[in-house]
Structures are given as C-alpha cells and as structure tokens.
Amino acid sequence: xxxxxxxxxxxxxxxxxxxxxxxxxxxxxxxxxxxxxxxxxxxxxxxxxxxxxxxxxxxxxxxxxxxxxxxxxxxxxxxxxxxxxxxxxxxxxxxxxxxxxxxxxxxxxxxxxxxxxxxxxxxxxxxxxxxxxxxxxxxxxxxx
Numbered sequence: 001x002x003x004x005x006x007x008x009x010x011x012x013x014x015x016x017x018x019x020x021x022x023x024x025x026x027x028x029x030x031x032x033x034x035x036x037x038x039x040x041x042x043x044x045x046x047x048x049x050x051x052x053x054x055x056x057x058x059x060x061x062x063x064x065x066x067x068x069x070x071x072x073x074x075x076x077x078x079x080x081x082x083x084x085x086x087x088x089x090x091x092x093x094x095x096x097x098x099x100x101x102x103x104x105x106x107x108x109x110x111x112x113x114x115x116x117x118x119x120x121x122x123x124x125x126x127x128x129x130x131x132x133x134x135x136x137x138x139x140x141x142x143x144x
Contacts, residue, residue, distance in 0.1 A: 045072035046104035
C-alpha cells in the first residue's frame with residue numbers, strides 16, 4: 001500500500017501534545033511510519049513536501065522530517081499534469097499547497113493521503129482516500 005503523508009502529519013509529533021486528539025494522531029502517525037520502516041507500507045514523497053519542510057523555522061524538526069525522503073519509494077517533481085490537477089482541486093475549495101500535495105499523491109498512485117488538516121478532511125476528493133491517521137490505523141487493524 002502506498003501512502004502520502006502531508007506536512008501536517010509529519011509535523012504532528014512536534015505539536016503541543018496537551019490535547020488528547022493531537023496525542024492520538026501523533027501515535028497513529030508514528031505507527032504508520034514504523035510500518036513504512038518495516039516495509040508494510042510504501043511512502044510517497046514530493047517537491048511540495050520538500051518546499052514546505054525547507055520553510056520550517058526549526059532546524060531540528062526540518063532535519064528529522066527530511067530523513068523520510070530517503071525512505072520514500074516514490075518521489076515526484078512539478079509537472080504540467082500535477083499543476084493542472086492541483087488547479088482542478090482548488091475549485092473545490094482547497095488551498096494551493098493542499099491541492100498540490102493531493103495532486104502529487106494522486107500522480108504517484110498513492111492509495112491513501114494522510115492528513116490532520118480538518119479543512120482537507122472535510123472535502124470529498126475523487127481518486128484517493130483522504131483520511132486522518134487515527135482513522136487509517138483503525139481501518140488497517142479492522143482489515144487484518
């Protein structure tokens with residue numbers, strides 16, 4: 001199974017963990033990453049993740065996230081197809097960066113797009129399962 005985690009997911013462990021929901025999302029995301037390390041899932045990466053991560057003001061966080069690119073089985077650069085798909089996704093109310101992430105995930109053939117962004121999760125997006133890490137882990141365990 002190919003999975004794309006957006007920047008919100010990658011940054012979740014570095015967020016304030018006082019909220020139970022944030023802690024649960026963090027644990028679920030870390031579980032998914034462990035499954036990637038074990039080869040259970042394949043990680044998709046993109047130029048959008050690179051761009052957003054480079055903008056992170058915290059060097060340690062930036063470096064820890066950047067390591068995941070080396071574990072990705074798939075990576076993509078900007079192309080006309082991705083730009084066109086992102087433009088199409090923006091018509092449903094997605095912000096440009098979010099639409100670009102999803103366009104990359106679809107382009108790479110990801111089965112799931114994991115995010116903690118409630119605005120993205122509120123949209124119905126054809127071509128890919130958009131899901132919160134907690135719900136993804138729940139589905140994964142239920143399927144076993």
